Amino acid sequence: MSMGEQWTSDGVCDGGDLDCGSGLLLIIKKAMEPIPSGGVLEVHSREPSVVVDLPAWCRMVGHDFLGVQTRTADRAFFIRKKAEIAELQSELEAARGYKWSVRIRGKEGLLAQAYARNHSFLVGQPTDFGATVDAPSGVDFLLAALGSDLVVGLKATASRSQVLLDEIECTLRASLGNVLYAIGLEEQGSPAIEEITGVLYVASSAEEQEVRNLFVQTVARSPMYQTLQRTCRLNVRLEITF
Structure with missing residues (x-):
């Protein structure tokens, strides 16, 4: 009471x-x-x-x-x-039974417009790896989905535990089995993502073990992380600064 x-x-x-x-x-x-x-x-x-x-x-x-x-x-x-x-x-x-849904409509050129609830955004080619693009590729969005899952998920987990995190940032890299097969330049190979690596940077005055425990909880409850780790090599490490 x-x-x-x-x-x-x-x-x-x-x-x-x-x-x-x-x-x-x-x-x-x-x-x-x-x-x-x-x-x-x-x-x-x-x-x-x-x-x-x-x-x-x-x-x-x-x-x-x-x-x-x-x-x-x-x-x-x-x-x-x-x-x-x-x-x-x-x-x-x-x-428990909620189902997420999106709608994707083709645009001029190699672009699509994605609609998700009250938001919409442009999506580019599936595996475009140029330095400058008209819109992020599907792989970019997949990495962004994983990274935001971890960043926002950790913020929510820390908030529920009354732990103050000063700053959070995540960097991720992905490699495909054969990107040349994915873009049609070779006839054999796999277009699947083989490996995702990254670092989740956290600045906090909390005890290091406390932050690491929050990270473990976040990973366990992350839909993107738990899905992707079943399909590719996935290694995201936590780096804490004080």
Whole structure:
């Protein structure tokens, strides 16, 4: 049980840097489940948009938003549980069954326009390796997907563990089995990615082992890393600076 400025909470959950559209609401709903009707949940968050979005969500579902307490590193939001809470299990099952989808449309030249939810972006040739290109290649996007998975994933994992990371940067390199076969200059070989290597640089004042444990958790929960390590040699090492 925790005491706020005006409210006594029956449970506490930490959303870190997550916003209401990227998992925070599921964390809140799961933490809310064991709290009795009329009980108070204390939600810790560092994400600025939660100040607006969380009260709006409470109004929509019927919980009472009691208020917010600004603290040194984050904010504490206090929510009183309504008499009956929506069935959490059905929402968890819906999350488990979610399927990602994109649409890709051909453009002039060797370009395609990809559409993913409320975003769109140009994609170039599958294996273009020129120094200057009209749009990143498919291999570029694959590496970017892996790198961003690790960078953003580590930030989220550290946030949930209340570990401060000052800077994060990832560099990745990939090699194909036979790039000449991929672009049609040879008749034999494999166009598959054979190896991906890289370094994840982290600047933090936290204990080194603590950061390494967060990295292990991040890799274990990374969809891109866990998928790619089954298909190619994958080696991304962690380098920590203080």
